[in-house]
Amino acid sequence: MLWSDFRTNSKLVLNSSDEEYDKFSAEISIGSQQFTPLENQKILGRSSKNCAKNSFEHIFSTDSFDKKARTVESLISVCQLTDNCGPQCKSLETVPVNNKTTDIEVSASATYKIMPAVERNSPELCTNKDSVEKYICTEGMATSNWNPTLLLNKLYEVSYEPRKESKLNRFTNMEGHLEVPVDGESIYAELQKNWVQKYFRTRDGRLQWFASHFADDTPVGEILLSGCEVDANRDENALYIHGGKSHIRMMLRIPPGANVFDKWRKAMNSHAASSYLDTFVNPVYPPLPHLTEKVAIIELGSCSMRAGVLTMEPSLPQSFFPTIVLIKDDGTFIVGGDALLPENRRKGELIRPLRATDISLERYIFHRSALKACLKKCVDDLKIDPTNYRVLLSIPQNIPTALIADLLKIILEEMCFQGAAISRQPSLVLYAYDVATGVVVDIGDCVNIVPVIDGYVVDSAIVSLPCGATQIISALQTKLMESNCGSYTFQSSVEMLISRYVMEQACFVAVDYEEEVKKCANNSCDVDAVVSIEEFEPTNEMMSSFKINSARFAATEGLFKPKRWGLDTKALHQLVFEAVQSSPIDSRKTLFRNIYLAGGISLLPGLAERLELEVASLVAPSIHTQVHLSPWRYNAAYLGAQVIASSTQFDQTCITLESLSDFLNHLQNSFF
Template sequence: MNGTAAEESNVLKDWDPKVLLKSLYEISYEPRVETKRNRFIPMEGHIEVPADEVTKADGLDNEGWMKQYIRNKEGRLQIFATHYAGEAPAQELILSGADVDANKDERTLTIHGGREHVKYYCRVPSALFDKWRQSFLSHCASSQIDAYVKPIPRAFQHLTERVLILELGSSSIRAGVLTTEPSLPQSFFPSIAVRTDDGKIIVGEDAYKPEIRHNGHFVRPIQAIDPSVERYSIDKEVLEAVILKVIKDLRIEPFKYKVLLSIPQNIPSVLIGELLSICLNDIKFQGAAITRQPSLILYAYDVTTGVVVDIGERLNIVPVIDGYVVESAIASIPYGSQQMGDSLRNSLSASNKGLYSFQSPIPEDYQKEEKGENRETRISLDSFDTTPGMTTRFDIDNSRFLCTEGLFKPKKWGLDTKGLHQLIHEAILQSPIDSRRVLYRNIYLAGGASLMPGLAEKLEQELSTVVPNTIHTQVNISPWRYNAAYLGAQIVASASTFEDSCISADKLPKFIAQLQASSF
């Protein structure tokens, strides 16, 4: 539904998708169940450690090693006095947050650091080296499993600060007032409007009503004129209508509130002055601040260093070190969810299975899934108030795997560019050399397309094909990553420094002049 009424099929002409949209834009405080979380790799057996607790620096020969029986279990290294896993370990080390240095030629592994400053040095059988390494890595990563901001339902409005958080996404608008504890958006709707033939602007879900969409054309508040070269334009009337809808939804008076605008990474600085002018001069907010979403996403993960991989209508890969974006290493590519939908739609049309697109899982073993016996899944649209003549039940075959594979093999989408894993690898290589190891193990997913089951596992698997095996790569996923930038914006808005980052209408001209001379 991104065209005019003339482009609509007769079957869909009278369909009102309000029930479907309500489902898609539901605010739920139920955390997503993730397959990757708590995914420890258990391992136990005999290894060798330096005799008499001497260190690697002492240059031991083969006679300087002694056998030890160990077990990795739930983020801990258990050491047994016997040659098997007895009832209780003689020693137990907490692995959470530790680093693993691997030397495959010498078959040695050094585990050091972490919450308890652990130091453990061992030598493992050559045939089991990779298995032991992966096991240690999985348990050392356990400290980050719960490192993210958790939203609290029924949070109260902030006691002293009145701040509106407004996220302008390419597909969705999220908004809410600052609360005492982090919370999810209170207003959430499609970033779309219809400009009717008589000049009215209808925003959000209402734009999709048959009587509205048949009598006008769809427009966006921020439109990509040519995404491939980062050209954008603001439709001032539509953006004002979006903000007024938010104000109505939240029942607030703009002049009593400051606003924090959260914008995508790829919106050029030249448009920021226009955005602020609309908020301060036209809507009359008390003050305004503006920030880009990648840094906010890291705040939602409760970290300040990492690689943000934001997958929505566009793919943005943004390395951030100690809160500062590595501008020269950013990769922003004009493909993502739209290509997945198009690929699935074309594939289903070719096999006469329908014209709809659905959330698609990412298979860890693509070839295995593609050849698997159970390649079809049944889809039902009966609960979405369909009209007579609409296909409501049909099977989707292995197209659901094929349509996502373009993320890693863009040629499957007809694109001449590099895969997601290669782009991340290159972005890190363009970052400062002393931060690269940290960035490899701090990759954070966000965006609607990042919700696909198995994406984190698949990405780690593909990264292992381009990253040296001495470097640990880890993809982190929060159950709340769909709203990560919004959660991060609340952290920023509640900080004591937020007041200083706001500007008022009278200071806007000076700010715009400074903006034009900077690289915000």
């Protein structure tokens, strides 16, 4: 039995007696893809009756988690992890199922789709500290004595204030006369000979109709278009609306000779593709630790780490800090913001303990002791005793299996957590949006595009590329160095924080790049921005403000024109298009209108609008594209991890110290 796990993007093959697994082995073939029906799945180490569809409850009391998509998909077992980055290989692990012995064969086949120009070799894992990425130690005189604590507090602030979105043109509105069948209960055009005209208007995800176009704003009736399907029949000039939250069934006909068929179709689709206002998970303040379930959530990233405990309601991380470690001359470690204090950063070597270092290769650097120090800081910040907690570890998409094994050893053997489970971050994002189907576009230090259909990752359609924020900041730094008269090199640790702050405050994605260039040429003042760092108490030698013009949008243009970054790869919208086209044909229409953004770069103004327009330019006019934004998308993977950890079966899916040895043997064999 082969199935793909929504949370770990892994493949699992269960070999057992025909009698026990025959009824679970049915697969559905859709094109070149293989899916196993939800009700035919068996969770590792648990009987089918305990994981039947809709058979468990969630700890969260909020209604937003009580959805059909929250069936066995809410469970995660680190046993299901395989290495999606390495060559195909197999291994066996024996675990108990229904008090019997079952062999688990894990296929670690390479499933990521990488552009030809960025084709990678087998992933490398480097644990030699001499190869770990280091910050340039030489600082300019201006910043040598500067304390960046205030800036760090700003960059790593955890706010429960919803982000105000700048996305424009969420809806395409339309109004005018449409024809409806005389018998409003029937939707079959061939049975209807008589039609009557009514005045219709689309507004805020709804379709309203009025007695006449002279009527006031009070409609005679309305339906909720959000979530509906809109089928167009140009031959009959008809639009068929069906589905949605209220199970709508309605037929409309555009009057002959009106020549507005495409406009009405576009307007209907824009409203039908809109999200319900309450679909995404909303964090609740203050975060109250759960009374009975003790689960720690740690999100591991190459640039930052988040940590928190499972709470009674969804919450944001209680610890958020940069993944920076100072290795002092005596061998001790200082982690996070304290490592950048002026009295500390000159006493040792600053490193980033985990990072993909090469654009063309999936090569990871890994300093084990430094990474352990980061995990230890998470525990210290949360003020918890690991021996009383289980942990859910959220990891980047392309972390190789060898690193997963080391992480488990650190967590279970050295830090003594009760149990551990691991999930990959892009797969957690859809949980934060509270949907089961869509394309996750996670843009941070790397780009990950992950299509998911009814809770299943489409392995062959995943796109992963190790570039993103670094290239934007590098392009911005070039412009900043040209205008700051040599005060900054933007190469040292604290100077890179300044360039990141400038990017977050000033940069945006041009919806129409050529138009922005013309605007800048005609009157640069229209696009100029001044970013001040006065509030962060710069030294007298430091420049306290930066003026930026065309670099505001030129630095980000590489997302859609990679050659501006010196990369011979496909653009972001092309990658999204190819990911959807590689998915089953009957799901593509749904995927195009359910694109979900996550990651730090997704906060850039204009990104959603530009991506929506660029993807729309690649598809047929009859297909509607929609990019969705959650105001909490910066912490989407963490919120998704809270949903996973809220399952009442979570403790049964964790690896414990007792089962660690056998599991590590399985991981080692599958990787090598």
